[in-house]
Amino acid sequence: MARVRVLETEKRSPARRETDAALSLAQRLPRLVLEARRAAATLTHGIHGRRRAGIGETFWQFRPFVTGEAAQRVDWRRSARDDRLYVREREWEAAQSVWLWIDRSASMGYVSSLAQAPKIERALVLGMALGDTFVNAGERVGVLGLMRARASRQIAEKIAQAIAGDPYSLDDDLPPRAPIGRFDEAVLVSDFLSPVDDIAAAVDGIAGRGGRGHLVMIVDPVEETFPFSGQAVLHEPEVGLQLRVGDAGSWGATYRDRIKLHREALFDIARRRGWTITVHHTDRPATEAALRVVTLVQAARGGHIGPVAGIGG
């Protein structure tokens, strides 16, 4: 019989270990695939040129002042250091970003003896690895409601800091209703163990401006199969629900029917909005889900619009 365990609250924040794991996972992802697809995406959307000066907030370079320019563009601080005048140029910021959101509610801090890792650990690793991969591929990555999109080289550490520094969202079961841009992508990593209506509302809130997204559903094998028998009391860690089950074996059958319905409803939500859904079991390696999500993001960039749903391991 499987043994299960609920993690403490502090274990639900990313630490060095998760960050390192995420970076090593990101290194293993085939970057070339992403690079190849990027060119096509640039053509399609026409706004994917980056790494050059333009409208933006981030410093890009100093260049010599050209006669005829507006004098207010001179960067006097730099120019005072020698005899020439310089102009501070900013990087051209693209309007397109990938927005991550990782569920850190109590239900995520859960591990059974059948799983390789706790759900929360897997979610954090997966999220940060995806972020690092996207940044390396030239995308900008932000965290919904926590961190604006940026292309920092140390994006995994940044994400970890941002998440770890936010104790308030530890109870949030669903992402904040922050609409993303039309060409932005959202990646929601969660176990989606909330009522279907709430999930649908949250997804609508994000996709309000036409942005699309990907749901990554982290599932502990125990939650899939319910391999218990005998007399038991079920405890729910978030709201504190309890259920006394006379015979867990027979109750398991009911449960599996019920969770199947929930899963179908989720697929339906994704399909209606053109989102994708990936179900990841924590007894499988994280690479599988990561590869699938990267592929899906690129497929979406490639203009291949349509309902894509599948089980990423």
Place this chain on the structure above:
Amino acid sequence: MLGLPLTFAAPLVLTALAALPVIWLILRVTPPRPRRIDFPPLRILADLLPKRETPARTPWWLLALRLLIAALLILAAAGPVWNPLQSADGRGPLLVILDNGFPAAHDWRERLNLSIERVEAAGRESRVVAVLATAEKPSELQPLNPAAALERLRAVKPQPHLVDRQAHLASIERFLAAAPNAAILWINDGVAGVDGPAFVEGLARMSQNRSVTVLRAERAPALALAGAENAAAHLSVRLVRAETNGRDTGSLRALDLKNLPLADARFAFRAGATETEVRFELPIEIRNSIARIEVLGEGSAGAVALLDDRGKRRRVGLVFGGTTDQAQPLLAPNYYLSRALSPYAEVREGKGAVADAVAQLLNEQVSVLVFADVGALDRETLAKVTSFVEKGGVLLRFAGSRLAAGNDDLVPVRLRRGGRNLGGTLAWDTPRTFSPFTRESPFFGLAIPADLGVRRQILAEPEGDLTEKTWAALQDGTPIVTAGKRGDGLLVLVHVTADTTWSNLPLSGLFVDMLRRVVSLAGATEDIGAEARSAATQTVPPRLVLDGYGVYIAPPPTARPVSRRHAERASDEHPPGFYGPVDASLAVNALAPGDKLAPLDVAPLNALVAPLVGAKTIDLRAPLLVAALLALLVDTLASLWLSGHLANLFGRMRRAGAAAGIVLLAVALLAPPAAQAQSRAPDPPTPLPQESMQSALVTRLAYVITGDPQTDATSRAGLVGLTQVLASRTALEPGEPIGIDIARDELGFYPLLYWPVVPSRPMPSEAAVRRLDGFMKGGGTVIFDTRDAMNARPGAAPTAEAQHLRRMLATLDIPELEPVPRDHVLTKTFYLLDHFPGRYASGQTWVEALPPASEAERRPARAGDGVSPIVITSNDLAAAWAVGRRGEALYPLVGSDPRQREIAFRGGVNLVMYTLTGNYKADQVHVPALLERLGQ
């Protein structure tokens, strides 16, 4: 109850069994606690929540188990007793009289169990109990509650002496007066104590109309040893019993002082007999070392007879009348006598003139005095010797020229002056031999060697009783050994000398046997004078006493010293055992020689006599409680299993398994050796380090690690070179040289230690110097090499190395040293050398000074008794010997001689040979001289 031998102490408790159905109902609706499962998806199943399921019922088997536990507890609380002892002697106090003299030790466990059973039975009936142990000192009898009485009973141990029951009559009387309705229970050993039947009569008088129960065996089973006699040819032991009891045969065992068995002997009682004699027919040496004889399997102090020094090795004093010069000690009479006597007697030789010697020997309390050719004694000595003989001593005289010249009256027969010669040059007759010993003679049975010859003897005056006094005679009937009683003692005269001038008797085995017979006669007599006088007043404390089971224990505080003459049976104050120092012990036994065990007749008591058989009462409370506890344990495990905690527990155990396994394994590994160590030896030897093992197996040269890397490398290379030379030139193949730390390593494995002196290194510690001292005293040799021959100038200030060495050796016990003399054995052990060069040839080599050469003979080589423990050189030997990996010399030599390195190696070979063979070569170089002297 129900025909079963079962009663309950509190039968009312059994009504609680009626409550079992209620318990069943309650238990049935309280199922075991369900297991808890954390399960986050429960939230989306909120619609499933109202469908609560009814809890499962408690499984029937768990229910049955719990009912069983309840039933067991109720039964245990009711206090069931199987086979209860029904008392027939009322409800009053019970007086338990328990015999605990040594006759009860044999079956003490049964007796104690029986009495405990009786007291417990009394306890169930709430009676007070008084316990009286008859072998203990009389004391006031206290009525005790049964628990305290049990404590008191368990403290009673069998005592190693006969009981004196009469002494307790007074306290019994007082107790009975205070408790008129008391019943008496006497667990009896069937043997009359020192008081005989007095106690039975007294008790009968007091217990007119009381219930008296006597528990006793049908026949008193005790066996006891009463007296052991060390007779002339055997050790006889008297075995007694109170009455014929069916134990007719068995074994006795004789043990020495260290409790090692020496001999076994079978015993058998004739039908109806109550005593028998057992003989140990052993050589006197073994008989002498017997300290304890016991009846095998009896286990009581009465079945142990302890033997002391009385009648064991006799002390024999030798007095020689001739001059005391020892020019030819091997031909003196005392030599023959002491050689013949020493195997079985302690021989003391008198010093000085005859009078002094006699006085000294009498002071040493000899039991046999041997005069070899002592003529007349002065008056004072004569009085002393006469009194010695009259008090039981044996005087053995040998003839000789002085006795032939004139004698005193301490001879058994009147002697003629002069004597007679047989087989002289002018006589026809040949030396005479002995005629066979007559049956009356103590020498009867000894074989007479054929080549015995008496050339001269002194003659007895023919008298009427001469034949009675004759123990041995020549073939022609002339008495050659005569003896006569004088007071309690004995005078024995051998008519020849104790040396070989008159006969070859002292050379024959017959001489030894005759002396042995004569000396053993002394043991049969009473104690001799001086000892007896002091014994009256001297007391000796107990050293080792027996407990009731006949086991040696340290003396209890109640044991008191006894006088030297103590010959009574043991008592409470004088437990049996050895008294006094080891070499002059006095044995006190539970029974005195001649004691009998008498059966005890309890008929006057008019009592109920029952055999010593218990009722086998079993209190069922404890087994029931244990069963309930076990069932409870099973129930707990079952509950854990039902609620799923057992799996958790096993999971945790699996994690902790490795650590627990290691701990268990360690305990398992450590425990048996520890147990063995306790039973085997107090401290097991610590294992030797590996290199010590290697060093012990193969001879190897060793150098002292000074801490200076350059010097140490040179030492090692030098010893490697020397090892190679030794292996190729000599029969010695040393192992790899080893560097040792003088403070830490075991030095005992190395015959030779090379120590280069490095002044810049600190001095060795005090402990290291002590170890070095032990090494040198134990036969090791240390070569100190100051390596300063280049710098040292005769007469100049000592070099730093020399000063360092001097300080180092200041606290060592160093013998006198000298430069190696030309005839020292060191120069000849393998090669013939005259100096010992190393890297330098100018230094001097010092060794322990030899004793000065004797003037008488000119020896080519000299050696002391051992090997010089120290050799000091300044020639830097190791540098000359040092070779590299390919065998090349590592250091150039300082000196003009092209053969210096070869001579250095030869010197090294000689040094090693010297330390290994010692002064053997000094003898070896004598061979030509010895051969020459032998005329070869």
